[in-house]
Amino acid sequence: MASYPPAPPTGRFEMYSWLFMRVSGIVLLVMAVFHLLLMHYGIGVEQLNYQVVATRWGSPWWRLYDFFLLLLALTHGMNGARILMDEYLRAGGWRLVLKIVLSLLYLLLLVMGAWVIVTF
Amino acid sequence: MLERTSFREGLRYRGGSSMWAWMLHRITGLGVLLFLSIHILETFTLSFGPDFYNNTMELYNTIFFRVAEIGLLFAVLYHAINGIRITIQDFWPALWRYERALVWAGFVILIFVFIPLAVWGLLPVFRGEL
Numbered sequence: 001m002a003s004y005p006p007a008p009p010t011g012r013f014e015m016y017s018w019l020f021m022r023v024s025g026i027v028l029l030v031m032a033v034f035h036l037l038l039m040h041y042g043i044g045v046e047q048l049n050y051q052v053v054a055t056r057w058g059s060p061w062w063r064l065y066d067f068f069l070l071l072l073a074l075t076h077g078m079n080g081a082r083i084l085m086d087e088y089l090r091a092g093g094w095r096l097v098l099k100i101v102l103s104l105l106y107l108l109l110l111v112m113g114a115w116v117i118v119t120f
Numbered sequence: 121m122l123e124r125t126s127f128r129e130g131l132r133y134r135g136g137s138s139m140w141a142w143m144l145h146r147i148t149g150l151g152v153l154l155f156l157s158i159h160i161l162e163t164f165t166l167s168f169g170p171d172f173y174n175n176t177m178e179l180y181n182t183i184f185f186r187v188a189e190i191g192l193l194f195a196v197l198y199h200a201i202n203g204i205r206i207t208i209q210d211f212w213p214a215l216w217r218y219e220r221a222l223v224w225a226g227f228v229i230l231i232f233v234f235i236p237l238a239v240w241g242l243l244p245v246f247r248g249e250l
Binding site for chain 2: 050112115
């Protein structure tokens with residue numbers, strides 16, 4: 001039976017995962033919400049095009065900002081999906097396969113995102 | 121150890137506002153992750169040059185995406201507000217006694233932030249510009 005209030009998980013990896021979700025969550029609360037408000041309400045999605053991105057990424061600070069946002073948001077989201085798989089899927093072959101697919105998807109999207117931020 | 125449960129068992133549990141807050145946290149989390157994946161792929165098309173990227177971005181200027189954006193706004197705001205509530209309760213365990221009140225406080229804050237931004241975001245749709 002789970003205790004209430006829920007205790008932080010035991011085990012080294014799950015403990016760091018638990019802490020990471022909270023720390024990255026607080027950072028994302030500021031960084032992701034600011035990014036969303038700026039892009040959707042400040043600039044406006046209908047204004048976004050290649051030239052706007054070129055101007056924005058003319059500053060290395062925006063590239064750095066976007067890289068950290070990518071890293072934190074994708075890691076936070078994919079780790080969340082991993083936790084859902086642990087909780088809703090029976091342990092065994094399929095869960096392992098799906099977790100491997102999830103890991104590969106995480107690496108692929110991270111590399112694609114980082115690549116375009118660095119090389120653009 | 122994590123305990124395994126099923127979606128149906130979760131519904132049968134009938135845990136009230138706290139349970140719905142928790143369910144919605146997972147659903148909005150998955151929704152935001154789905155958008156983030158699409159967003160990374162779309163940003164990657166910058167590598168294919170201005171024409172390709174600008175054509176991709178045109179997809180967002182449709183009624184479908186303008187309404188979906190409001191869903192994204194809701195998911196991000198809900199996930200952020202509920203997440204900060206969980207974090208605060210985790211670091212000050214005494215507050216778990218007031219969980220129900222804090223859940224409702226979160227909903228109230230969400231509504232006050234979400235409604236004006238949603239109306240603002242949908243203005244082009246209301247004006248018939250899309």
